[in-house]
Amino acid sequence: MTIRLQRILLPTDFSNYSAAATKYACELATKFDAELHLLHTLETQLSSTPGFAMGLALQQYVSESRAAAEKSLAGVLDPKWSTGRKVIKAVVEGSPKAEIIQYARKQNIDLIVLATHGRTGLPHLIMGSVAETVVRTAPCPVLTVRSEGHQFAMP
Numbered sequence: 001m002t003i004r005l006q007r008i009l010l011p012t013d014f015s016n017y018s019a020a021a022t023k024y025a026c027e028l029a030t031k032f033d034a035e036l037h038l039l040h041t042l043e044t045q046l047s048s049t050p051g052f053a054m055g056l057a058l059q060q061y062v063s064e065s066r067a068a069a070e071k072s073l074a075g076v077l078d079p080k081w082s083t084g085r086k087v088i089k090a091v092v093e094g095s096p097k098a099e100i101i102q103y104a105r106k107q108n109i110d111l112i113v114l115a116t117h118g119r120t121g122l123p124h125l126i127m128g129s130v131a132e133t134v135v136r137t138a139p140c141p142v143l144t145v146r147s148e149g150h151q152f153a154m155p
Helices: 018-034 058-074 097-108 120-128 130-137
Strands: 007-011 035-042 087-093 111-118 143-147
Touching: 007 018, 007 097, 018 035, 018 111, 018 143, 035 058, 035 097, 058 087, 087 097, 097 111, 097 130, 111 130, 130 143
Parallel strands: 007 035, 007 111, 035 087, 111 143
Antiparallel strands: none
16 A cells, blocks of 8 residues: 555644644655645634624724734744745634635645644633644545654654
8 A cells, every 4th residue: 555645734822732734744845745624713702712803893803813824824934944835825814723624625635734732621611722623524534743752753
């Protein structure tokens, strides 16, 4: 059996946790000469966005958040690495759990490389786990990466 990875998805929330997953995604994209898809999800549900005067400023908030996310996506990868490579950047709105799965299906992703925050106890119960849901429902294999603990050695 030969493993072929043509499209790798790297969801990011721009945290240090995501930075650890970025290293793995870039290394795998290099080894397999694969496209790298960077995805950020704007959580715009009423429960996760600031209060607005009857929703009048919500559209402006979303627009400004999208612009900031697009700017942040541009800085995720080292330009030395990304020059000459196929990199696709996307910002979507919704629940990260659902949007990552939907994006993977729509783009025919072969592997998702996802950071895990390693929450336990009450924080895990309250916030849920994006990584856990993605692992259970993804249409492809998922590599979860913790920023702490053992890391593979990369030349």
